[in-house]
Structures are given as C-alpha cells and as structure tokens.
Amino acid sequence: MAKPSSTSPVASLLGGGEPVGNFAANKSIFLAFLVRKNLKLTRQRQAVVNEIFSDNGHFEAEELVERLKKTRTRVSRATVYRTLELLQECQLVEKLDFGTPRSFYEHVFPGQHHDHLICTRCGNVIEFHNDRLEALQQDICANFDFHESHHSLRIFGLCSKCHQQTQ
Amino acid sequence: MAKPSSTSPVASLLGGGEPVGNFAANKSIFLAFLVRKNLKLTRQRQAVVNEIFSDNGHFEAEELVERLKKTRTRVSRATVYRTLELLQECQLVEKLDFGTPRSFYEHVFPGQHHDHLICTRCGNVIEFHNDRLEALQQDICANFDFHESHHSLRIFGLCSKCHQQTQ
DNA sequence: ATACCTGCAAAGTGTTTGCAATTGT
DNA sequence: ACAATTGCAAACACTTTGCAGGTAT
Numbered sequence: 080m081a082k083p084s085s086t087s088p089v090a091s092l093l094g095g096g097e098p099v100g101n102f103a104a105n106k107s108i109f110l111a112f113l114v115r116k117n118l119k120l121t122r123q124r125q126a127v128v129n130e131i132f133s134d135n136g137h138f139e140a141e142e143l144v145e146r147l148k149k150t151r152t153r154v155s156r157a158t159v160y161r162t163l164e165l166l167q168e169c170q171l172v173e174k175l176d177f178g179t180p181r182s183f184y185e186h187v188f189p190g191q192h193h194d195h196l197i198c199t200r201c202g203n204v205i206e207f208h209n210d211r212l213e214a215l216q217q218d219i220c221a222n223f224d225f226h227e228s229h230h231s232l233r234i235f236g237l238c239s240k241c242h243q244q245t246q
Numbered sequence: 247m248a249k250p251s252s253t254s255p256v257a258s259l260l261g262g263g264e265p266v267g268n269f270a271a272n273k274s275i276f277l278a279f280l281v282r283k284n285l286k287l288t289r290q291r292q293a294v295v296n297e298i299f300s301d302n303g304h305f306e307a308e309e310l311v312e313r314l315k316k317t318r319t320r321v322s323r324a325t326v327y328r329t330l331e332l333l334q335e336c337q338l339v340e341k342l343d344f345g346t347p348r349s350f351y352e353h354v355f356p357g358q359h360h361d362h363l364i365c366t367r368c369g370n371v372i373e374f375h376n377d378r379l380e381a382l383q384q385d386i387c388a389n390f391d392f393h394e395s396h397h398s399l400r401i402f403g404l405c406s407k408c409h410q411q412t413q
Numbered sequence: 414a415t416a417c418c419t420g421c422a423a424a425g426t427g428t429t430t431g432c433a434a435t436t437g438t
Numbered sequence: 439a440c441a442a443t444t445g446c447a448a449a450c451a452c453t454t455t456g457c458a459g460g461t462a463t
Contacts, residue, residue, distance in 0.1 A: 119437050119442060140427080155445045160428065176343045180453090181427065196392045205390055212386070215379050216401060223372055224406035225363045231402075234383060236394035286417060286462050307452080322420045327453065347428090348452065 101188070102132050105171055112169035126152035127162040128171075137175060137183045137204060177204065178235065194231070198238035205238065268355065269299050272338055275356075279336035293319035294329040295338075304342060304350045304371060344371065345402065361398070365405035372405065 109128055113120055130146050131138070138146075140159060147154045154162075163184060166172035175183040177197050194212070196205040212232070220227045237245065276295055280287055297313050298305070305313075307326060314321045321329075330351060333339035342350040344364050359380070363372040379399070387394045404412065 117442080121437070121443065123444070153445090157429080157446080158444060161443090174345075176345075178341075178343075196387070196390055198392075199395065205392065207386060207390065209382065209386055212379070212382055215376065215382065216399075219374060219376055219379070220363070220401060220403070223363055223374065224409070225365075225372065225401065225403055226405075226409045227401050227403035228366065229402050230400060232383075232397065232399045234387060234392065234394050234397040236387070236392055236396075238393075239391035242391075242393045284417080288418060288462070290419070320420090324421080324454080325419060328418090 104189075105132055105186070108169060109166070109171060112165070118165070122152050123154045123158045124162050124165075126150055126154050127159060128166070131166070131172065131184075131186050137185045139181045139183055141181065143184075173229075175231075177202075177233065192229075194233070196234045196236070196238070198241055199235050200237055200241035203238055271356075272299055272353070275336060276333070276338060279332070285332070289319050290321045290325045291329050291332075293317055293321050294326060295333070298333070298339065298351075298353050304352045306348050306350055308348065310351075340396075342398070344369075344400070359396075361400070363401045363403070363405070365408055366402050367404055367408035370405050 106128065109124075110120065112118075113124075126147060127143070130143060130150065140156075140163060143163075144154075144156050144159050147159065163172060163174075166186075167174060170189075171187055172184050173187050175185060175195070177183055177195070178199075179202075191208075192213075193206040193208045196207065198204070216227070216230060219225075273295065276291075277287060279285075280291075293314060294310070297310060297317065307323075307330060310330075311321075311323050311326050314326065330339060330341075333353075334341060337356075338354055339351050340354050342352060342362070344350055344362070345366075346369075358375075360373040360375040361379070363374065365371070383394070383397060386392075
C-alpha cells in the first residue's frame with residue numbers, strides 16, 4: 080500500500096501521524112461542518128481526526144481509543160464516540176457492521192465507495208468496487224421509486240487462504 | 247399478501263398461529279437439526295418457531311418476546327434468544343442490521359434470498375430480488391477466489407412516499 | 414435415568430449521558 | 439464572557455450466562 084508522496088501543510092498543522100489520501104480536503108470538510116454547526120475545533124477533535132486519517136484500514140472504537148493513548152493528546156472514550164458521531168454526520172466516516180458485536184468504522188474518501196468481502200474465519204476484509212453493480216442498484220431503486228442515500232453490500236464467506244485450509 | 251390456501255398438519259400440530267410459506271419443510275429442517283445436535287424439541291422451542299413462521303415480516307427479539315406472551319406457552323426472554331441462535335445456526339432465520347440499535351430478524355425461505363431497501367425516514371423496508379445482481383456478485387467472488395456463504399445488500403434512502411413529502 | 418432445558422436474576426458489553434470543571438472563539 | 443466541550447463515572451439497552459429446578463427421550 081503506497082503512502083502519499085508528501086504530507087500536506089494542514090496535516091502537519093494537526094501534528095503527528097502519517098496522513099493518507101486527500102487529507103487537506105477532508106480536514107476542510109470537517110472544519111466547514113464545525114463552523115456551520117457552531118461547533119469548536121478542539122485539540123481532542125483534531126487528534127481523533129488526525130488519527131483516523133493517518134491510517135487506511137477499518138477500525139473499532141476501542142482500537143481508536145487505544146491508538147489515541149499513544150498520542151500526546153489525551154482523549155477520553157466518551158469524546159472518541161462523540162467525535163465519531165460528528166464525523167459520520169458530515170460523511171467523513173462510515174459505521175460498518177461485519178456481524179461482530181462491536182461496530183467497525185472506516186474513513187470515507189469521497190467518490191470512492193466500495194463494498195466488502197468479509198472472511199468469517201480470519202476476519203479479514205477485502206474491499207472492492209464494481210461499476211456494473213452500482214449501475215444495477217440504481218436501476219433497482221428507480222424501479223421502486225426509491226431515492227437512495229447510500230448502500231452497503233457485504234459478502235460473507237471464506238477468503239482464498241482460509242478456504243484452502245479447509246480442503 | 248396472499249395467505250396459504252391450507253394449514254399444514256405439522257403446523258396445526260404445533261398449535262396456534264396462521265402459518266405462512268412451506269411451514270412443514272421448515273419444521274422438518276429444524277427437527278433434523280435438533281436431532282443431529284442431540285437437542286430436544288421442547289414446548290418453548292415449538293412456540294418460538296411457530297410464532298416466527300406464522301408471520302411474514304421482520305421482527306425484533308423484544309417484539310417476539312411480546313408476541314409470545316399472548317400465547318398459551320410462556321417463553322422467557324432468555325429462551326427466545328437461545329432459540330433464535332439455534333434457528334440462525336440451521337439457517338431458518340437471519341439476523342439483520344438496519345442501522346438501528348436493536349437487531350432485526352427474519353425467517354428465511356430456502357431459495358428465496360432477497361435484499362432490502364430501507365427507508366431512513368419511516369423505517370419501512372422493501373424486499374427485492376434481482377438475478378443479475380446475484381450473478382454479478384458471484385463473478386466478483388470468483389475474481390477474488392472468495393467462497394461466499396451468504397451476503398446482504400442494504401440500500402438506505404427515502405421510499406417513494408417519504409420522498410414526495412420532502413418536495 | 415440422564416442429558417438437556419428453562420426461567421430467573423445477575424452479569425456482560427459496547428455505547429451514551431448528566432454534570433461540574435474547562436476551553437475555544 | 440459565554441456557549442460549547444471535556445472527562446468521569448454512572449446509566450443504558452440489548453444480550454448472554456450461571457445456576458437450581460424441571461422436562462423430553
């Protein structure tokens with residue numbers, strides 16, 4: 080997985096981590112959102128956003144809490160949850176349900192929707208995107224006069240490796 | 247929604263309710279499962295199965311508990327959860343996540359997989375099935391050498407009625 | 414007879430919330 | 439200055455579990 084060639088000024092402004100993707104854009108989306116809602120850009124919120132966008136994977140709330148403990152900025156569990164809520168509201172983060180008791184989250188890169196293949200043995204998650212699939216779903220919605228906001232396709236089963244071990 | 251033209255002998259054996267779909271077949275699947283696992287067909291389990299298969303919709307655990315209270319057979323919440331677990335194991339019931347805090351469940355009619363359009367305003371759920379969609383998913387799995395056991399596509403948005411009210 | 418089951422109430426688990434002190438604008 | 443925010447710990451909501459008595463085969 081290639082890292083971005085350079086760290087954006089805004090990213091370094093937030094301090095720490097190794098930002099991934101269009102971090103600056105995401106940051107300004109969040110800022111705009113905060114302003115619009117009369118909310119404040121606190122150290123804790125910066126730390127959470129920074130931590131989430133400094134890695135590409137899916138994560139659990141508890142995991143994020145742990146990751147943040149290794150940071151200079153202390154952030155309580157409550158604040159982590161509250162910030163995740165905000166980030167979902169402005170569509171920078173999506174909550175995922177992989178059938179496990181805890182929710183997963185992932186940060187969203189606008190225009191880069193993908194779905195998930197979830198290995199029920201090893202828990203590994205493969206992301207994929209398929210244009211024909213997306214188009215087909217639009218057709219289906221049109222059929223029902225249903226106005227989609229978002230969707231989620233999860234395919235559960237065994238990944239290649241786990242399936243081989245079954246043989 | 248048409249009701250089945252006749253009540254199966256097995257269904258009436260379980261007592262009460264108005265069975266829907268191939269109730270007898272489902273019942274024997276459950277029985278076979280119990281036998282295979284050395285489990286017993288208790289009054290409580292019968293009542294739960296009967297209640298679930300006497301209606302077509304999605305339901306929450308708590309709702310099922312309530313429905314069962316109106317039945318002659320008393321079934322504790324614990325037993326309801328334990329029986330739902332068993333029914334998932336033998337694939338007669340699926341747990342659904344519509345993004346609400348509580349899980350929904352629905353009974354599965356073998357060979358009648360469907361996906362869901364979920365209205366985020368009124369909570370209404372539309373079921374649909376699309377062969378091309380299924381085929382496409384198989385292609386995708388093949389591409390990744392992924393061995394699917396099941397999948398779940400949820401499309402969130404506004405149903406026709408709710409969308410009109412927005413205008 | 415002997416597993417297996419049930420109900421109860423207590424324990425879990427992940428997440429949310431009330432409140433007093435603190436902080437960003 | 440003042441409203442928003444934080445951390446803490448307690449509260450929550452849904453679900454699971456240990457145990458003593460009951461039940462199906």
